[in-house]
Amino acid sequence: MKLKRSTVNNLIAYGIVIVAFVICQSMISAGAMSRSLRGQLVPICVYIVMAVSLNLTVGISGELSLGHAGFMSVGAFSGIVAATWMESAFAMENDVVRLLLAMVVGGVFAGIAGVIIGVPVLRLRGDYLAIVTLAFGEIIRNVLNCVYISVDAGRVYFAFNSPQLPGKLVINGPAGATGVSRISTFVIGFVLILFTLFVVLNLINSRSGRAIMACRDSRIAAESVGINITKYRMMAFVTSAVLAGMAGALYGLNYSTVTAAKFDFNTSILVLVFVVLGGIGNIWGSIIAATLLTVLPELLRGFSDYRMLVYAVVLILVMLVTNSPMMRAFFARVLPHKRGEEGKGGEAA
Amino acid sequence: MTQQRRSTTKMVPFPSHSIVPERDVDKLPVLEARHLGIEFGGLKAVEDFNLTIGKTEIAGLIGPNGAGKTTVFNLLTKVYQPTSGTIMINGKDTAGMNTVQANKLGVARTFQNIRLFGNMSVEDNVRIGLHNQVPYGMFSGIFRLPRYWKQEKKQHERALELLSIFGMQDMASAKAGSLPYGAQRRLEIVRALATNPSLLLLDEPAAGMNPHETEELMDSIIAIRDQFQIAVMLIEHDMKLVMGICEGICVLNYGRVIAKGTAEEIQKNPTVIEAYLGRRKEDAQ
Known part of the structure; x- marks a missing residue:
């Protein structure tokens, strides 16, 4: 019976995302969407995936990670290289296939980075873990600042700190990736959101997900029933990194120029803000917060110079409102199915 | 019913100077702890702890507050690594194992402060x-x-x-x-x-329960032992429960075993009475 309820909840979830997508698509075809908002659609998808995947680490697994943008950048750069290489090696014309494969490559490389970083980092807990993930995020950014990669006749050349490479430079050190063919589309972004939701929601409602949450709630009790803590913390961390890498690839291939400086500490914090605002452990909240807060700066253009001030005020107000017990009780009444979600995700703090 | 169970169990000596129920004597004991000890920076929390638990025994571990009872549980479940001695679970040495591996070998526990x-x-x-x-x-x-x-x-x-x-x-x-x-x-x-599990460790299972609930718990523990054919070891301050269902009882004080035996033997043991109630003034001098 319980199984059914969670499955129904998930189906409702996919349904809402699909409806939102259909509305957006019909607005585009009817010409009812402004140009600037249309340009925001792919970044919105990217940030939704980033927020949902970070929520897996912060909310479900209970580790405060401050280096999420690092995995995004690994995914972005490896995705760009993969897309360029496929074009040059196989003369692959189909943009959709190229983008999907680039996203897979981005996810794989970010996953590898997740394993490499996870091994030392997951020995730590709490504040220490937060600080070390922050440091690793910065390390990734600085390393990518010195990387030169070129593609020539279907071969990939790699150099550190020296741009003397044959062929066309794809990644040009501090100047980042230039001349990227923009192949990201809103439709693929939407598919990525569905995929992320599918992975995260199904993971939470499975044996592995329960083990991850058990490690979060009580380490000692989880060990006493034979759960390998390291394995499940790692599983959550790497899954989250893979999804961030895929989002990164989508993001990277959405702009003609991407620099490593874009994926700095501020981006990590921005994604964390989405997660905290939406409610830690609450997947739905992450999606809504990521959407609204990505659109908000655009909508606030009317305030011109005071734009970021208003943005900050809105953030503070939302925090106050969502944390008041009265509003919580109100939401619990309005959204009856949310109670189940709360039981699942819980409050990690 | 519980009273009967206690009186019908005959305890027999077991090698390594311990006792197990007569029905378990030819079976491999579920737990054998020998010369177990742990030090925390010079403080010997548990010292020279020897205990054998039969395959289907209900054992009790009692002692005044701070005697090291929960520390023994933490040693048996490998939350702490012992600084001396060995723990054998179902005949297998647990040296170097962690909590997860100990659980897979068959040790499960509950916690004093519910987790x-x-x-x-x-x-x-x-x-x-x-x-x-x-x-x-x-x-x-x-x-x-x-x-x-x-x-x-x-x-x-x-x-x-x-x-x-x-x-x-x-x-x-x-x-x-x-x-x-x-x-x-x-x-x-x-x-x-x-x-x-093959050995269930219960850390104060009756804490916070009313007498009626405790009575039910006693029946449940015996039912669990009979149904699953496992050994149970419990820490408890409620003497009615301990004396009611435990077959072999081990008394711990200042990290050392001061007495081992059946409920009758423990109740009569002068060292145990002294540990719990203190010595009479004239005897002390």
């Missing part, structure tokens, strides 16, 4: 206990392969079956943290049982 997964449902708590009993991988879980549905169904049935030991199957979907205190203690026992 349930409070945000999750009662059933999910038991399912987490079934983690290694009804396994499937992350991949089957995410992509909902046939194995997922089969194993989830099995977990669900097994969880309800285990909950029915304490008649808790109706609360399966309640949040574990919202249960009354006694029910939380019982749920912890169910979660520990779900790991299919």
Whole structure:
């Protein structure tokens, strides 16, 4: 019976995302969407995936990670290289296939980075873990600042700190990736959101997900029933990194120029803000917060110079409102199915 | 009923100067601890602890506050690594193992201060206990392969079956943290049982229970032992429970075993009486 309820909840979830997508698509075809908002659609998808995947680490697994943008950048750069290489090696014309494969490559490389970083980092807990993930995020950014990669006749050349490479430079050190063919589309972004939701929601409602949450709630009790803590913390961390890498690839291939400086500490914090605002452990909240807060700066253009001030005020107000017990009780009444979600995700703090 | 059980068990000597119930004497003991000790920076919390528990014995570990009872549990479950001595579980040396491996060997426990997964449902708590009993991988879980549905169904049935030991199957979907205190203690026992142990360690199972609940708990512990054919070792301050169901009792004081024996022997033992009540003034001089 319980199984059914969670499955129904998930189906409702996919349904809402699909409806939102259909509305957006019909607005585009009817010409009812402004140009600037249309340009925001792919970044919105990217940030939704980033927020949902970070929520897996912060909310479900209970580790405060401050280096999420690092995995995004690994995914972005490896995705760009993969897309360029496929074009040059196989003369692959189909943009959709190229983008999907680039996203897979981005996810794989970010996953590898997740394993490499996870091994030392997951020995730590709490504040220490937060600080070390922050440091690793910065390390990734600085390393990518010195990387030169070129593609020539279907071969990939790699150099550190020296741009003397044959062929066309794809990644040009501090100047980042230039001349990227923009192949990201809103439709693929939407598919990525569905995929992320599918992975995260199904993971939470499975044996592995329960083990991850058990490690979060009580380490000692989880060990006493034979759960390998390291394995499940790692599983959550790497899954989250893979999804961030895929989002990164989508993001990277959405702009003609991407620099490593874009994926700095501020981006990590921005994604964390989405997660905290939406409610830690609450997947739905992450999606809504990521959407609204990505659109908000655009909508606030009317305030011109005071734009970021208003943005900050809105953030503070939302925090106050969502944390008041009265509003919580109100939401619990309005959204009856949310109670189940709360039981699942819980409050990690 | 409980009184009868105690009087009919005859305890017999066991090699390494311990005693086990007569029915278990030709079976491999579930636990053999020899010369077990742990030091915390020079403080000897437990010293030269020797104990053998028979295959289906209900054993008691008692002692004044701070005697090191919970430390013994933490040693047996490998939360702490002993600084001296050996622990054999079902004849296997546990040296170098961690808590997870000890659990897989068959040691399950409950906690003095309840450690349930409070945000999750009662059933999910038991399912987490079934983690290694009804396994499937992350991949089957995410992509909902046939194995997922089969194993989830099995977990669900097994969880309800285990909950029915304490008649808790109706609360399966309640949040574990919202249960009354006694029910939380019982749920912890169910979660520990779900790991299919051969030795169940209960740390103050009756704490916070009223006399009626304690009475029920005593019957349940015996029922669990009979149904699963496992050994139970419990720490308890409620002497009615300890003397009522424990076959072999071990008394700990200042980290050392000061007496071992049946309930009658322990009740008459002058060293035990002294540890609990102190010495009479004229004797002390």
